[in-house]
Amino acid sequence: MSAKTNTTSQSQRILDAAIKCIAKKGYANASLRDIAGEAGVVLSQLNYYYKNKEGLFIEVVKMLSQQYLNEIENILKSGETEKEKTAALTRYFQRMLKEDSELLTLLFDLSSMALWSDSLRELLSNFFHDVAKLIEKHILEDVWHKGKLKKYPTAVSRIMLGAMLGTSIQAVLAENREDILHSLEAIQVVFA
Amino acid sequence: MSAKTNTTSQSQRILDAAIKCIAKKGYANASLRDIAGEAGVVLSQLNYYYKNKEGLFIEVVKMLSQQYLNEIENILKSGETEKEKTAALTRYFQRMLKEDSELLTLLFDLSSMALWSDSLRELLSNFFHDVAKLIEKHILEDVWHKGKLKKYPTAVSRIMLGAMLGTSIQAVLAENREDILHSLEAIQVVFA
DNA sequence: ATAAGTTTAATACAAACGTCCGAATTAAAT
DNA sequence: ATTTAATTCGGACGTTTGTATTAAACTTAT
Secondary structure (H helix, E strand, O other): OHHHHHHHHHHHHHHHHHHHHHHHHOOOOOOHHHHHHHHOOOHHHHHHHOOOHHHHHHHHHHHHHHHHHHHHHHHHHHOOOHHHHHHHHHHHHHHHHHHOHHHHHHHHHHHHHHOOOHHHHHHHHHHHHHHHHHHHHHHHOOOOOOOOOOOOHHHHHHHHHHHHHHHHHHHHHOOOHHHHHHHOOHHHHHOO | OHHHHHHHHHHHHHHHHHHHHHHHHOOOOOOHHHHHHHHOOOHHHHHHHOOOHHHHHHHHHHHHHHHHHHHHHHHHHHOOOHHHHHHHHHHHHHHHHHHOHHHHHHHHHHHHHHOOOHHHHHHHHHHHHHHHHHHHHHHHOOOOOOOOOOOOHHHHHHHHHHHHHHHHHHHHHOOOHHHHHHHOOHHHHHOO
16 A cells, blocks of 8 residues: 555645645746656656646646635634624635735636636636635525625625635735735625 | 837837737737737847836736726716716726626736736736725715725725626636626625 | 938747656566 | 566657847938
């Protein structure tokens, strides 16, 4: 079994290195040689495990999608009321901005990458769809008291996710992130 | 004067060609040779007018920022009430999604490009800041009747812009844009 | 007419890229 | 122990990239 363990950890190490490289230098500037070096692996191994560059990045997106979908679902489950759930989601984005902004950078980079690859576009599109559905299910579905919003649960979940994403982009690009980071809290007021 | 006219039209043609190429193939896949070909100009002209690739793209961003800032300000001026202004801004994004999605694609591509270049980051950051300020000035400043929002005008303008951007990204990536495109209308309800 | 500025053309160049292949090594199976 | 399969390695391939250079033609203004 140690053989198979080594094998999977080898291909997994490549995936992890790919994530690290894209997050650090951006998709366009992350070469397969960079990734191989970061993974401590020879270049040709990347072609051995993942046919080509796009194949590698497809696996990257698949893995990250799964991971974040789980994370976000747990975040949403953590709150009792819809108010708490919104607050938890807000804090999640705030924490990423403060401590893990590389992951947001990665998300934005992969999103713009998806603009030019059909297979990646489908993956990203499904990911956003799934997250929006999660928000709809956990935050908006059982809410009967917010009269004006309950008529458009699907639309509102898209907009809520969009507000998180779009505001985070502004924060990541701004020189002073703190201001916009605190702006995120107003999301709870807007959607209340 | 025709000399200078030719000169400016030559350098301007390069800028236009750059925009067209980035919008069509993405920044990463738009080579200087592509742009020169699209502009009907010899490659060396690109180095003649703009020192290098980044210099060219900086001018692209400067030009587009100016252009869209004016457009958005006119959009915001076109409405009388704050409700009308919000509706006009929503329609603006909807029209882009329907008829000019290449421009949104371009905006997202340049944004992710800005993640990796300090000078571009500053330009994009200022652009988003200016747009948010426009929204604050036209939509949120004179509104006294929306009690819960008026305390955070700056934050809300950032979120409103973020919602437009973030929702548009989802729409551009989705296979069926129409659904999310109509979701945008709920922005008027959320921020009402 | 001269000078300055612009445009074309034809390359050259080194660097970086993704991809591919053959051989060496290791593990698994018989 | 021998064969078979899977993995690892190192290097090469051809292409594309941004940038630079050179000389020649054309335009315009003084």
